[in-house]
Amino acid sequence: MRALYTAATGMMAQELNVQVISNNIANMQTTGYKRQRAEFQDLLYEHVRRIGTQTTDQGNMLPVGVDLGSGVKTVGTPRVMTQGTLLPTGRDFDVAIRGDGFFKILMPDGSFSYTRDGSFEMDAQGRITTAGGNLVQPGITVPQNAQSITINPQGQVSVTIPGNPTPQVLGQLVLTRFVNQAGLQPIGDNLFVETPASGQPIDGLPAIDGMGDLQQDNLEQSNVEAVTEISSLITAQRAYEMNSKVVSAADEMLQTTTGMMK
Amino acid sequence: MENALLVGLSRQMALSRQLEVIANNVANMNTTGYKSDGALFEEFIAPTAQDDGTSRADSAVHFTNDRGIWHDFTQGPVQHTGNPLDVAIDGDGYFVVQTPNGERYTRNGAFQVNGAGQLVTADGMPVLGDNGPITFQQTDHNVAITPDGFVSVNEGNVTNVEARRGKLRLVRFARAQNLIKEGASNFRAPNGVDPEPATNAKLQQMAVEKSNVNSVLEMTRLIDITRSYAQVSALLQQTNDMRKNAISQLAEVPT
Numbered sequence: 428m429r430a431l432y433t434a435a436t437g438m439m440a441q442e443l444n445v446q447v448i449s450n451n452i453a454n455m456q457t458t459g460y461k462r463q464r465a466e467f468q469d470l471l472y473e474h475v476r477r478i479g480t481q482t483t484d485q486g487n488m489l490p491v492g493v494d495l496g497s498g499v500k501t502v503g504t505p506r507v508m509t510q511g512t513l514l515p516t517g518r519d520f521d522v523a524i525r526g527d528g529f530f531k532i533l534m535p536d537g538s539f540s541y542t543r544d545g546s547f548e549m550d551a552q553g554r555i556t557t558a559g560g561n562l563v564q565p566g567i568t569v570p571q572n573a574q575s576i577t578i579n580p581q582g583q584v585s586v587t588i589p590g591n592p593t594p595q596v597l598g599q600l601v602l603t604r605f606v607n608q609a610g611l612q613p614i615g616d617n618l619f620v621e622t623p624a625s626g627q628p629i630d631g632l633p634a635i636d637g638m639g640d641l642q643q644d645n646l647e648q649s650n651v652e653a654v655t656e657i658s659s660l661i662t663a664q665r666a667y668e669m670n671s672k673v674v675s676a677a678d679e680m681l682q683t684t685t686g687m688m689k
Numbered sequence: 690m691e692n693a694l695l696v697g698l699s700r701q702m703a704l705s706r707q708l709e710v711i712a713n714n715v716a717n718m719n720t721t722g723y724k725s726d727g728a729l730f731e732e733f734i735a736p737t738a739q740d741d742g743t744s745r746a747d748s749a750v751h752f753t754n755d756r757g758i759w760h761d762f763t764q765g766p767v768q769h770t771g772n773p774l775d776v777a778i779d780g781d782g783y784f785v786v787q788t789p790n791g792e793r794y795t796r797n798g799a800f801q802v803n804g805a806g807q808l809v810t811a812d813g814m815p816v817l818g819d820n821g822p823i824t825f826q827q828t829d830h831n832v833a834i835t836p837d838g839f840v841s842v843n844e845g846n847v848t849n850v851e852a853r854r855g856k857l858r859l860v861r862f863a864r865a866q867n868l869i870k871e872g873a874s875n876f877r878a879p880n881g882v883d884p885e886p887a888t889n890a891k892l893q894q895m896a897v898e899k900s901n902v903n904s905v906l907e908m909t910r911l912i913d914i915t916r917s918y919a920q921v922s923a924l925l926q927q928t929n930d931m932r933k934n935a936i937s938q939l940a941e942v943p944t
Contacts, residue, residue, distance in 0.1 A: 428705065430712035437716030444719060464770070466799050466811045467720040469713070471872040475706075476757065478869055479879050491729065491757030494870055495706070496713030499720055502811045502873070505801055507772045527830050606827055607802045626804035629827050636845045637830040650771075666718040669904055673712045676915045680705060683915075683922045687929075 429497070430677040436498030437670035440467055443501050444663040451651045452660075459543030459617055460649035461506045462656075470497045505609045511543075511650040513642055519576045520547040520555070523647040526639020528602030531564040531630070532557055532618060539564065541603055541628070544617040546646055555584075559616050567598040580640035582633040602638050603628045692750045693928040697921045699752040703730055704918045706755050711910055714902045722797030722874050723900035724760050725907075731756040762865050765796075765901035767893060773832045774800045774808070777898040782859040782890025785817040786810055786875060792817070794860065794884065797874035799897050808840070812873055818855035825854055834894040857892065860884035 444465045454460040478492030513523045522545035524530070529541035542557065550556050553569040569576060573586035582600035587593075605611060610624030621628055634640035707728040717723040733754040767777045776798035778784070783794035793814075800816055803809045808816045808823040815822035818840070825832070829842040829852075838857035862868060862884055868876040878884060 428708075430705070430708045433709060433712035433716050437712070437718070440716070441719070464772075465719075467717070468797070468812065468874045469717050469720055469723055469870065469872050472870045474869070476755075478757075478867060489757070491759055491866055492869070493706075493728075493755055494726070494758050495709050496717070496726065496870065496872070498713060499716040503801075505799075505811065507770065509771050509773075604827075606806045606825065607804055609801055610804060624804050626806070626827075637828045637843065662719060665904070666715075669715050669718065669908060672908065673708075673715050673911060676911045677708060677712070679915050680708065680918045683919045684701075687922050687926055 433498040434673035441667035523645040540618040780890035782887030793875035823855040859887040861887040
Protein backbone atom coordinates (compact mmCIF):
# COMPACT_ATOMS: atom_id res chain seq x y z
CA MET A 428 0.00 0.00 0.00
CA ARG A 429 1.98 2.97 -1.30
CA ALA A 430 -0.49 5.47 0.16
CA LEU A 431 1.05 4.77 3.56
CA TYR A 432 4.45 6.03 2.47
CA THR A 433 3.01 8.95 0.53
CA ALA A 434 1.11 10.08 3.61
CA ALA A 435 4.27 9.59 5.67
CA THR A 436 6.17 12.05 3.46
CA GLY A 437 3.32 14.49 4.03
CA MET A 438 3.56 14.05 7.79
CA MET A 439 7.32 14.52 7.75
CA ALA A 440 6.99 17.67 5.67
CA GLN A 441 4.43 19.14 8.05
CA GLU A 442 6.60 18.26 11.02
CA LEU A 443 9.45 20.21 9.46
CA ASN A 444 7.04 23.03 8.70
CA VAL A 445 6.06 23.23 12.37
CA GLN A 446 9.73 23.22 13.31
CA VAL A 447 10.43 26.20 11.04
CA ILE A 448 7.38 28.04 12.36
CA SER A 449 8.36 27.38 15.96
CA ASN A 450 11.83 28.77 15.31
CA ASN A 451 10.25 31.88 13.82
CA ILE A 452 7.97 32.33 16.82
CA ALA A 453 10.84 31.71 19.24
CA ASN A 454 12.78 34.50 17.50
CA MET A 455 9.91 36.95 17.40
CA GLN A 456 11.82 39.38 19.61
CA THR A 457 15.29 38.69 18.22
CA THR A 458 16.91 41.82 16.82
CA GLY A 459 17.54 41.61 13.08
CA TYR A 460 16.02 38.11 12.77
CA LYS A 461 14.61 37.27 9.33
CA ARG A 462 11.83 34.73 9.26
CA GLN A 463 12.14 31.49 7.34
CA ARG A 464 9.54 29.69 5.32
CA ALA A 465 9.43 26.00 4.45
CA GLU A 466 9.05 25.53 0.73
CA PHE A 467 7.67 22.23 -0.60
CA GLN A 468 7.55 20.49 -3.96
CA ASP A 469 5.85 17.33 -5.13
CA LEU A 470 7.95 14.17 -5.51
CA LEU A 471 8.44 12.09 -8.62
CA TYR A 472 5.49 10.57 -10.43
CA GLU A 473 5.17 7.00 -11.55
CA HIS A 474 3.65 6.87 -15.00
CA VAL A 475 1.50 3.74 -14.74
CA ARG A 476 -0.31 4.41 -17.98
CA ARG A 477 1.66 6.79 -20.11
CA ILE A 478 -0.16 9.68 -21.70
CA GLY A 479 -0.15 9.65 -25.49
CA THR A 480 0.27 5.88 -25.80
CA GLN A 481 -1.16 4.56 -29.04
CA THR A 482 -4.19 2.40 -28.32
CA THR A 483 -5.25 1.28 -31.79
CA ASP A 484 -3.67 0.74 -35.17
CA GLN A 485 -5.66 3.73 -36.39
CA GLY A 486 -3.45 5.95 -34.29
CA ASN A 487 -5.83 6.68 -31.44
CA MET A 488 -3.98 7.93 -28.40
CA LEU A 489 -4.64 7.97 -24.69
CA PRO A 490 -5.77 11.50 -23.86
CA VAL A 491 -4.96 11.11 -20.18
CA GLY A 492 -2.57 8.77 -18.42
CA VAL A 493 -2.31 7.33 -14.95
CA ASP A 494 0.41 9.19 -13.08
CA LEU A 495 0.77 8.31 -9.42
CA GLY A 496 2.62 10.79 -7.27
CA SER A 497 4.76 9.65 -4.40
CA GLY A 498 4.37 12.50 -1.96
CA VAL A 499 6.08 15.72 -1.02
CA LYS A 500 9.60 16.91 -0.30
CA THR A 501 11.04 19.95 1.38
CA VAL A 502 13.07 21.89 -1.11
CA GLY A 503 14.36 24.58 1.18
CA THR A 504 13.73 26.93 4.04
CA PRO A 505 14.51 30.27 2.40
CA ARG A 506 14.67 33.40 4.51
CA VAL A 507 12.28 36.22 3.81
CA MET A 508 14.60 39.23 3.74
CA THR A 509 12.06 41.98 4.20
CA GLN A 510 12.78 45.00 6.37
CA GLY A 511 11.86 44.66 10.03
CA THR A 512 10.29 47.59 11.83
CA LEU A 513 12.65 49.98 13.62
CA LEU A 514 12.30 50.24 17.34
CA PRO A 515 13.66 53.43 18.95
CA THR A 516 15.78 52.49 21.94
CA GLY A 517 17.57 55.72 22.79
CA ARG A 518 20.87 53.85 23.13
CA ASP A 519 23.79 55.43 21.27
CA PHE A 520 25.29 52.11 20.26
CA ASP A 521 22.10 50.75 18.74
CA VAL A 522 22.17 51.03 14.97
CA ALA A 523 19.53 49.75 12.59
CA ILE A 524 19.99 49.27 8.86
CA ARG A 525 17.15 50.70 6.81
CA GLY A 526 17.42 48.95 3.45
CA ASP A 527 19.89 46.44 2.06
CA GLY A 528 23.16 45.43 3.67
CA PHE A 529 24.77 43.67 6.61
CA PHE A 530 27.31 44.75 9.20
CA LYS A 531 30.63 43.00 8.76
CA ILE A 532 31.90 41.24 11.88
CA LEU A 533 35.39 39.85 12.54
CA MET A 534 35.19 36.39 14.08
CA PRO A 535 37.78 35.12 16.60
CA ASP A 536 39.23 32.78 13.94
CA GLY A 537 39.91 35.68 11.56
CA SER A 538 37.01 34.99 9.20
CA PHE A 539 34.15 37.39 8.57
CA SER A 540 30.50 37.01 9.35
CA TYR A 541 27.58 39.30 8.63
CA THR A 542 24.66 40.47 10.71
CA ARG A 543 21.64 42.78 10.67
CA ASP A 544 21.73 43.02 14.46
CA GLY A 545 23.10 46.46 15.29
CA SER A 546 22.91 46.30 19.10
CA PHE A 547 26.57 47.14 19.56
CA GLU A 548 28.62 47.47 22.72
CA MET A 549 31.99 48.90 23.62
CA ASP A 550 34.72 46.66 25.04
CA ALA A 551 37.39 47.55 27.64
CA GLN A 552 39.66 49.04 24.96
CA GLY A 553 36.85 51.20 23.60
CA ARG A 554 36.39 49.16 20.45
CA ILE A 555 32.90 48.73 19.00
CA THR A 556 31.78 45.09 19.23
CA THR A 557 28.60 43.09 18.80
CA ALA A 558 26.61 41.98 21.82
CA GLY A 559 28.53 38.71 21.52
CA GLY A 560 31.89 40.51 21.81
CA ASN A 561 33.09 40.17 18.20
CA LEU A 562 34.66 43.21 16.58
CA VAL A 563 32.65 45.28 14.13
CA GLN A 564 34.56 45.95 10.91
CA PRO A 565 36.30 48.26 10.19
CA GLY A 566 37.57 48.57 13.76
CA ILE A 567 36.58 51.82 15.43
CA THR A 568 38.04 52.75 18.82
CA VAL A 569 36.24 55.29 20.95
CA PRO A 570 38.54 57.43 23.14
CA GLN A 571 38.16 57.14 26.93
CA ASN A 572 36.98 60.70 27.44
CA ALA A 573 34.57 60.77 24.51
CA GLN A 574 31.09 62.13 24.99
CA SER A 575 27.93 61.77 22.92
CA ILE A 576 28.80 59.40 20.13
CA THR A 577 26.99 60.04 16.85
CA ILE A 578 26.55 57.67 13.94
CA ASN A 579 25.05 59.41 10.95
CA PRO A 580 22.93 57.72 8.22
CA GLN A 581 26.02 57.51 5.99
CA GLY A 582 27.85 55.51 8.68
CA GLN A 583 30.25 58.18 9.91
CA VAL A 584 31.04 57.70 13.60
CA SER A 585 31.92 60.91 15.41
CA VAL A 586 32.31 61.99 19.05
CA THR A 587 32.78 65.17 20.94
CA ILE A 588 35.74 65.45 23.31
CA PRO A 589 35.34 67.68 26.36
CA GLY A 590 36.80 71.12 25.75
CA ASN A 591 36.57 70.78 21.97
CA PRO A 592 33.31 72.02 20.44
CA THR A 593 33.92 70.47 16.98
CA PRO A 594 32.95 66.80 16.72
CA GLN A 595 35.77 64.44 15.84
CA VAL A 596 35.30 61.79 13.17
CA LEU A 597 36.46 58.39 14.48
CA GLY A 598 35.78 56.28 11.43
CA GLN A 599 33.34 55.04 8.91
CA LEU A 600 31.09 51.96 9.23
CA VAL A 601 30.76 49.93 6.05
CA LEU A 602 27.97 47.63 4.98
CA THR A 603 28.18 44.47 2.93
CA ARG A 604 25.62 43.14 0.52
CA PHE A 605 25.16 39.93 -1.41
CA VAL A 606 23.45 39.22 -4.69
CA ASN A 607 21.52 36.40 -3.03
CA GLN A 608 20.98 37.27 0.61
CA ALA A 609 18.80 34.21 1.09
CA GLY A 610 21.84 32.09 0.22
CA LEU A 611 23.74 33.14 3.34
CA GLN A 612 24.26 30.43 5.90
CA PRO A 613 23.07 31.16 9.42
CA ILE A 614 25.54 30.20 12.15
CA GLY A 615 23.48 31.33 15.13
CA ASP A 616 24.09 34.40 17.30
CA ASN A 617 22.30 36.45 14.60
CA LEU A 618 25.31 35.90 12.35
CA PHE A 619 25.53 34.72 8.76
CA VAL A 620 28.48 33.52 6.69
CA GLU A 621 29.01 33.66 2.96
CA THR A 622 28.39 30.57 0.79
CA PRO A 623 28.91 29.84 -2.92
CA ALA A 624 25.17 30.41 -3.38
CA SER A 625 25.16 33.85 -1.79
CA GLY A 626 27.77 35.27 -4.16
CA GLN A 627 30.80 37.33 -3.23
CA PRO A 628 30.44 39.96 -0.51
CA ILE A 629 30.27 43.49 -1.90
CA ASP A 630 31.40 46.14 0.54
CA GLY A 631 30.07 49.64 0.29
CA LEU A 632 29.23 52.78 2.20
CA PRO A 633 25.77 53.12 3.71
CA ALA A 634 23.20 55.08 1.68
CA ILE A 635 25.22 54.79 -1.51
CA ASP A 636 24.65 52.51 -4.50
CA GLY A 637 21.51 50.93 -3.19
CA MET A 638 22.93 50.17 0.24
CA GLY A 639 20.63 50.92 3.16
CA ASP A 640 21.24 53.82 5.48
CA LEU A 641 21.89 53.65 9.22
CA GLN A 642 19.59 54.79 11.96
CA GLN A 643 21.24 55.45 15.27
CA ASP A 644 19.28 54.89 18.53
CA ASN A 645 17.16 52.29 16.76
CA LEU A 646 17.11 48.53 16.48
CA GLU A 647 15.64 46.51 13.66
CA GLN A 648 12.99 44.20 15.04
CA SER A 649 12.54 40.71 13.65
CA ASN A 650 10.21 40.56 10.65
CA VAL A 651 8.16 37.73 12.14
CA GLU A 652 4.45 38.51 12.12
CA ALA A 653 2.58 36.69 14.84
CA VAL A 654 -0.68 36.42 12.91
CA THR A 655 1.00 34.92 9.85
CA GLU A 656 2.93 32.41 11.92
CA ILE A 657 -0.08 31.32 13.94
CA SER A 658 -2.22 30.82 10.84
CA SER A 659 0.60 28.83 9.19
CA LEU A 660 0.85 26.79 12.37
CA ILE A 661 -2.85 25.96 12.23
CA THR A 662 -2.59 24.99 8.56
CA ALA A 663 0.45 22.81 9.23
CA GLN A 664 -1.19 21.07 12.16
CA ARG A 665 -4.37 20.35 10.23
CA ALA A 666 -2.40 19.11 7.24
CA TYR A 667 -0.48 16.80 9.55
CA GLU A 668 -3.74 15.50 10.97
CA MET A 669 -5.21 14.85 7.54
CA ASN A 670 -2.12 12.96 6.45
CA SER A 671 -2.49 10.78 9.52
CA LYS A 672 -6.10 10.14 8.49
CA VAL A 673 -4.83 8.86 5.16
CA VAL A 674 -2.48 6.53 7.01
CA SER A 675 -5.34 5.14 9.08
CA ALA A 676 -7.53 4.79 5.97
CA ALA A 677 -4.80 2.81 4.23
CA ASP A 678 -4.38 0.77 7.37
CA GLU A 679 -8.13 0.11 7.53
CA MET A 680 -8.14 -1.07 3.95
CA LEU A 681 -5.26 -3.42 4.63
CA GLN A 682 -7.11 -4.70 7.67
CA THR A 683 -10.20 -5.33 5.56
CA THR A 684 -8.09 -7.32 3.17
CA THR A 685 -6.60 -9.39 5.96
CA GLY A 686 -10.07 -9.89 7.41
CA MET A 687 -11.19 -11.53 4.20
CA MET A 688 -9.06 -14.56 4.92
CA LYS A 689 -10.73 -16.78 7.45
CA MET B 690 -19.59 -17.68 -10.17
CA GLU B 691 -15.93 -16.71 -10.26
CA ASN B 692 -16.90 -13.45 -11.92
CA ALA B 693 -18.12 -11.90 -8.70
CA LEU B 694 -14.72 -12.43 -7.14
CA LEU B 695 -12.88 -10.95 -10.09
CA VAL B 696 -15.22 -7.99 -10.47
CA GLY B 697 -14.80 -7.26 -6.78
CA LEU B 698 -11.06 -7.55 -7.08
CA SER B 699 -10.96 -5.11 -9.99
CA ARG B 700 -12.90 -2.61 -7.88
CA GLN B 701 -10.57 -3.05 -4.94
CA MET B 702 -7.51 -2.50 -7.07
CA ALA B 703 -9.05 0.66 -8.48
CA LEU B 704 -9.92 1.86 -4.98
CA SER B 705 -6.43 1.36 -3.65
CA ARG B 706 -5.06 3.30 -6.60
CA GLN B 707 -7.52 6.08 -5.90
CA LEU B 708 -6.30 6.12 -2.32
CA GLU B 709 -2.78 6.65 -3.61
CA VAL B 710 -3.94 9.65 -5.60
CA ILE B 711 -5.63 11.09 -2.52
CA ALA B 712 -2.58 10.39 -0.36
CA ASN B 713 -0.47 12.39 -2.81
CA ASN B 714 -2.97 15.26 -2.78
CA VAL B 715 -3.08 15.39 0.99
CA ALA B 716 0.72 15.15 1.25
CA ASN B 717 0.93 18.19 -1.04
CA MET B 718 -1.65 20.23 0.80
CA ASN B 719 0.92 22.94 1.57
CA THR B 720 2.96 22.70 -1.63
CA THR B 721 3.13 26.01 -3.47
CA GLY B 722 1.55 25.86 -6.92
CA TYR B 723 0.43 22.22 -6.56
CA LYS B 724 -2.58 21.14 -8.62
CA SER B 725 -4.63 18.29 -7.23
CA ASP B 726 -5.32 15.07 -9.12
CA GLY B 727 -8.41 12.95 -9.48
CA ALA B 728 -8.76 9.38 -10.66
CA LEU B 729 -11.01 8.38 -13.55
CA PHE B 730 -12.55 4.95 -13.87
CA GLU B 731 -14.25 3.23 -16.71
CA GLU B 732 -16.32 0.16 -17.14
CA PHE B 733 -14.56 -2.64 -18.83
CA ILE B 734 -17.02 -5.06 -20.36
CA ALA B 735 -15.68 -8.53 -20.76
CA PRO B 736 -16.91 -10.58 -23.67
CA THR B 737 -19.22 -13.31 -22.43
CA ALA B 738 -19.72 -16.82 -23.58
CA GLN B 739 -23.01 -17.00 -25.33
CA ASP B 740 -25.11 -19.95 -26.25
CA ASP B 741 -27.74 -19.26 -28.89
CA GLY B 742 -29.75 -22.16 -27.66
CA THR B 743 -30.76 -20.47 -24.42
CA SER B 744 -33.64 -18.10 -24.43
CA ARG B 745 -31.63 -15.20 -22.98
CA ALA B 746 -28.03 -14.43 -23.57
CA ASP B 747 -25.74 -14.20 -20.57
CA SER B 748 -25.52 -10.71 -19.27
CA ALA B 749 -22.23 -8.98 -19.81
CA VAL B 750 -19.76 -8.77 -16.92
CA HIS B 751 -18.62 -5.28 -16.02
CA PHE B 752 -15.20 -4.79 -14.51
CA THR B 753 -13.72 -1.58 -13.19
CA ASN B 754 -10.67 -0.25 -14.92
CA ASP B 755 -8.75 2.89 -14.09
CA ARG B 756 -8.47 4.94 -17.20
CA GLY B 757 -6.53 7.96 -16.15
CA ILE B 758 -5.71 10.72 -13.72
CA TRP B 759 -7.02 14.18 -14.38
CA HIS B 760 -5.48 17.37 -13.07
CA ASP B 761 -7.62 19.92 -11.36
CA PHE B 762 -6.38 23.24 -12.74
CA THR B 763 -8.58 25.52 -10.70
CA GLN B 764 -6.91 28.54 -9.14
CA GLY B 765 -5.36 27.93 -5.72
CA PRO B 766 -5.73 30.51 -2.98
CA VAL B 767 -3.23 33.36 -3.24
CA GLN B 768 -1.35 33.99 -0.02
CA HIS B 769 0.42 37.26 0.65
CA THR B 770 4.01 36.67 1.78
CA GLY B 771 5.68 40.09 1.61
CA ASN B 772 8.68 38.59 -0.17
CA PRO B 773 9.44 40.61 -3.34
CA LEU B 774 10.57 37.50 -5.25
CA ASP B 775 7.30 35.62 -4.66
CA VAL B 776 4.99 35.79 -7.64
CA ALA B 777 1.55 34.24 -7.95
CA ILE B 778 -0.21 33.68 -11.27
CA ASP B 779 -3.83 34.74 -11.33
CA GLY B 780 -5.47 33.03 -14.28
CA ASP B 781 -4.45 30.51 -16.89
CA GLY B 782 -0.68 30.52 -17.27
CA TYR B 783 2.65 28.94 -16.35
CA PHE B 784 6.17 30.18 -15.71
CA VAL B 785 8.82 28.66 -17.95
CA VAL B 786 11.76 27.02 -16.16
CA GLN B 787 15.03 26.00 -17.80
CA THR B 788 15.98 22.51 -16.55
CA PRO B 789 18.79 20.25 -17.80
CA ASN B 790 16.10 18.18 -19.55
CA GLY B 791 14.58 21.13 -21.37
CA GLU B 792 11.86 23.64 -20.66
CA ARG B 793 9.42 22.86 -17.91
CA TYR B 794 6.34 24.74 -16.78
CA THR B 795 5.34 25.60 -13.24
CA ARG B 796 2.82 27.56 -11.22
CA ASN B 797 5.20 27.69 -8.26
CA GLY B 798 6.37 31.31 -8.12
CA ALA B 799 8.43 31.18 -4.92
CA PHE B 800 11.59 32.37 -6.62
CA GLN B 801 15.08 33.09 -5.35
CA VAL B 802 18.17 34.77 -6.74
CA ASN B 803 21.29 32.61 -7.13
CA GLY B 804 24.92 33.64 -6.63
CA ALA B 805 25.18 34.74 -10.26
CA GLY B 806 22.20 37.06 -9.85
CA GLN B 807 19.79 34.93 -11.88
CA LEU B 808 16.16 34.51 -10.94
CA VAL B 809 15.77 30.82 -10.09
CA THR B 810 13.19 28.43 -8.67
CA ALA B 811 13.57 27.03 -5.16
CA ASP B 812 15.64 24.15 -6.54
CA GLY B 813 17.96 26.42 -8.52
CA MET B 814 16.61 26.20 -12.09
CA PRO B 815 16.64 29.53 -13.97
CA VAL B 816 13.26 31.11 -14.65
CA LEU B 817 13.00 32.24 -18.25
CA GLY B 818 12.01 35.65 -19.44
CA ASP B 819 11.22 36.58 -23.03
CA ASN B 820 14.98 36.87 -23.69
CA GLY B 821 16.40 34.03 -21.61
CA PRO B 822 17.04 33.98 -17.85
CA ILE B 823 16.40 37.14 -15.86
CA THR B 824 19.64 38.41 -14.36
CA PHE B 825 20.01 41.06 -11.70
CA GLN B 826 23.04 43.25 -11.18
CA GLN B 827 24.82 43.51 -7.87
CA THR B 828 23.56 46.98 -7.09
CA ASP B 829 19.92 46.25 -7.90
CA HIS B 830 17.32 46.68 -5.22
CA ASN B 831 13.57 47.20 -4.84
CA VAL B 832 12.58 44.51 -7.32
CA ALA B 833 9.15 45.19 -8.73
CA ILE B 834 7.21 42.78 -10.93
CA THR B 835 4.26 44.22 -12.80
CA PRO B 836 1.02 42.27 -13.38
CA ASP B 837 2.05 41.63 -16.98
CA GLY B 838 5.46 40.28 -15.99
CA PHE B 839 7.93 43.13 -16.40
CA VAL B 840 10.72 42.87 -13.85
CA SER B 841 12.07 46.27 -12.93
CA VAL B 842 14.57 47.34 -10.29
CA ASN B 843 16.16 50.44 -8.89
CA GLU B 844 19.75 50.49 -9.98
CA GLY B 845 22.60 51.70 -7.79
CA ASN B 846 21.95 54.88 -5.87
CA VAL B 847 19.10 55.95 -8.09
CA THR B 848 15.81 55.54 -6.31
CA ASN B 849 13.33 57.04 -8.74
CA VAL B 850 14.51 55.65 -12.07
CA GLU B 851 13.54 52.13 -13.01
CA ALA B 852 15.70 49.75 -14.96
CA ARG B 853 14.10 46.79 -16.74
CA ARG B 854 15.63 43.39 -16.15
CA GLY B 855 13.35 41.51 -18.52
CA LYS B 856 9.83 40.25 -18.85
CA LEU B 857 8.78 36.93 -17.31
CA ARG B 858 7.59 34.50 -19.94
CA LEU B 859 4.07 33.29 -19.28
CA VAL B 860 2.60 30.52 -21.36
CA ARG B 861 -0.60 28.54 -21.54
CA PHE B 862 -1.68 25.32 -23.19
CA ALA B 863 -4.72 24.73 -25.33
CA ARG B 864 -5.21 21.35 -23.68
CA ALA B 865 -3.73 21.57 -20.23
CA GLN B 866 -4.94 18.07 -19.29
CA ASN B 867 -2.20 16.73 -21.56
CA LEU B 868 0.50 18.16 -19.32
CA ILE B 869 2.49 15.58 -17.41
CA LYS B 870 3.49 16.11 -13.81
CA GLU B 871 7.17 15.60 -13.26
CA GLY B 872 7.58 16.34 -9.58
CA ALA B 873 9.41 19.38 -8.18
CA SER B 874 6.29 21.44 -9.02
CA ASN B 875 7.05 21.07 -12.71
CA PHE B 876 4.87 20.11 -15.62
CA ARG B 877 6.20 18.72 -18.88
CA ALA B 878 4.48 19.15 -22.21
CA PRO B 879 4.10 15.96 -24.26
CA ASN B 880 6.16 15.73 -27.45
CA GLY B 881 4.88 17.94 -30.21
CA VAL B 882 2.81 20.14 -27.91
CA ASP B 883 4.00 23.72 -27.89
CA PRO B 884 2.92 26.35 -25.42
CA GLU B 885 1.27 29.53 -26.56
CA PRO B 886 1.68 32.94 -24.88
CA ALA B 887 -0.69 33.40 -21.98
CA THR B 888 -3.00 36.35 -22.47
CA ASN B 889 -5.41 35.93 -19.59
CA ALA B 890 -2.95 35.63 -16.74
CA LYS B 891 -2.01 38.39 -14.34
CA LEU B 892 0.88 38.27 -11.93
CA GLN B 893 0.75 39.28 -8.33
CA GLN B 894 4.01 40.12 -6.63
CA MET B 895 4.73 39.33 -2.95
CA ALA B 896 2.29 36.45 -2.98
CA VAL B 897 2.34 32.74 -3.75
CA GLU B 898 -0.37 30.48 -5.06
CA LYS B 899 -1.05 27.79 -2.48
CA SER B 900 -1.96 24.26 -3.40
CA ASN B 901 -5.55 23.88 -4.66
CA VAL B 902 -6.15 20.65 -2.75
CA ASN B 903 -9.61 20.81 -1.22
CA SER B 904 -9.20 19.13 2.15
CA VAL B 905 -12.94 18.58 2.77
CA LEU B 906 -13.29 16.90 -0.59
CA GLU B 907 -10.24 14.72 -0.04
CA MET B 908 -11.41 13.61 3.40
CA THR B 909 -14.87 12.78 2.03
CA ARG B 910 -13.32 10.77 -0.76
CA LEU B 911 -11.13 9.04 1.77
CA ILE B 912 -14.15 7.91 3.80
CA ASP B 913 -15.91 6.90 0.61
CA ILE B 914 -12.96 4.77 -0.45
CA THR B 915 -12.48 2.95 2.84
CA ARG B 916 -16.21 2.21 3.09
CA SER B 917 -16.48 1.03 -0.53
CA TYR B 918 -13.44 -1.12 0.00
CA ALA B 919 -14.99 -2.77 3.04
CA GLN B 920 -18.26 -3.18 1.18
CA VAL B 921 -16.60 -4.93 -1.72
CA SER B 922 -14.71 -7.18 0.60
CA ALA B 923 -17.98 -8.11 2.35
CA LEU B 924 -19.34 -8.97 -1.07
CA LEU B 925 -16.33 -11.15 -1.77
CA GLN B 926 -16.76 -12.77 1.63
CA GLN B 927 -20.38 -13.59 0.91
CA THR B 928 -19.55 -14.99 -2.50
CA ASN B 929 -16.94 -17.12 -0.88
CA ASP B 930 -19.37 -18.34 1.81
CA MET B 931 -21.93 -19.10 -0.83
CA ARG B 932 -19.46 -21.21 -2.69
CA LYS B 933 -18.33 -22.95 0.45
CA ASN B 934 -21.94 -23.79 1.33
CA ALA B 935 -22.61 -24.98 -2.16
CA ILE B 936 -19.64 -27.28 -2.08
CA SER B 937 -20.36 -28.71 1.34
CA GLN B 938 -24.13 -29.10 0.83
CA LEU B 939 -24.08 -30.36 -2.71
CA ALA B 940 -21.40 -32.83 -1.89
CA GLU B 941 -23.38 -34.25 0.99
CA VAL B 942 -24.40 -37.73 0.12
CA PRO B 943 -27.71 -38.71 1.73
CA THR B 944 -27.33 -41.94 3.56
